[in-house]
Amino acid sequence: DAGVIQSPRHEVTEMGQEVTLRCKPISGHDYLFWYRQTMMRGLELLIYFNNNVPIDDSGMPEDRFSAKMPNASFSTLKIQPSEPRDSAVYFCASSLVLGDTEAFFGQGTRLTVV
Amino acid sequence: AQTVTQSQPEMSVQEAETVTLSCTYDTSESNYYLFWYKQPPSRQMILVIRQEAYKQQNATENRFSVNFQKAAKSFSLKISDSQLGDTAMYFCAFMGGGSNYKLTFGKGTLLTVNP
Numbered sequence: 001d002a003g004v005i006q007s008p009r010h011e012v013t014e015m016g017q018e019v020t021l022r023c024k025p026i027s028g029h030d031y032l033f034w035y036r037q038t039m040m041r042g043l044e045l046l047i048y049f050n051n052n053v054p055i056d057d058s059g060m061p062e063d064r065f066s067a068k069m070p071n072a073s074f075s076t077l078k079i080q081p082s083e084p085r086d087s088a089v090y091f092c093a094s095s096l097v098l099g100d101t102e103a104f105f106g107q108g109t110r111l112t113v114v
Numbered sequence: 115a116q117t118v119t120q121s122q123p124e125m126s127v128q129e130a131e132t133v134t135l136s137c138t139y140d141t142s143e144s145n146y147y148l149f150w151y152k153q154p155p156s157r158q159m160i161l162v163i164r165q166e167a168y169k170q171q172n173a174t175e176n177r178f179s180v181n182f183q184k185a186a187k188s189f190s191l192k193i194s195d196s197q198l199g200d201t202a203m204y205f206c207a208f209m210g211g212g213s214n215y216k217l218t219f220g221k222g223t224l225l226t227v228n229p
Contacts, residue, residue, distance in 0.1 A: 042221040097215050105159035
């Protein structure tokens with residue numbers, strides 16, 4: 001398997017624009033996590049899914065953030081409208097809980113909002 | 115809610131020496147998983163070692179070992195024979211068991227290995 005795949009690797013956008021981050025988890029994994037990493041806050045869990053169903057979205061900072069998982073092989077994190085304080089690295093991770101429980105991370109998307 | 119605390123923002127060690135990174139956590143669950151992840155400058159998150167709470171034996175992976183103290187809710191990472199390539203951010207993480215597999219991270223410890 002190619003691992004968790006995130007796109008794009010880098011995104012630069014202007015304030016007010018919509019941003020969509022994409023994630024393809026490892027095939028067969030039943031959990032998917034979205035994290036935001038900043039120097040100030042470290043790795044924050046934004047939302048996670050089990051079998052495509054959102055379980056806990058309490059980490060989503062505000063209504064401008066939304067996440068979906070329409071099927072087992074794809075998830076998106078959308079920010080609309082984007083603001084400069086959203087600049088961060090966004091990670092997606094997937095896990096198969098039954099078995100060698102471990103979260104595998106994508107390479108992350110570095111988002112810069114100017 | 116689970117919380118993970120890493121009290122050492124930065125540490126340094128000389129090459130070939132041993133260093134221990136600290137981690138404590140808070141949970142009311144009895145079954146859970148603990149992890150140490152490494153994040154080098156490439157920003158890739160790499161699993162270093164994993165511990166299941168129901169296992170009393172401390173996990174080891176080559177030069178990496180943990181000291182898991184369940185009653186004290188402590189999970190420290192020992193790196194033996196430190197190498198320059200060990201320079202990275204190290205994150206302690208907690209994943210609940212049972213019906214809640216939420217994965218929560220500490221703030222991280224920046225480890226620098228000096229030649």
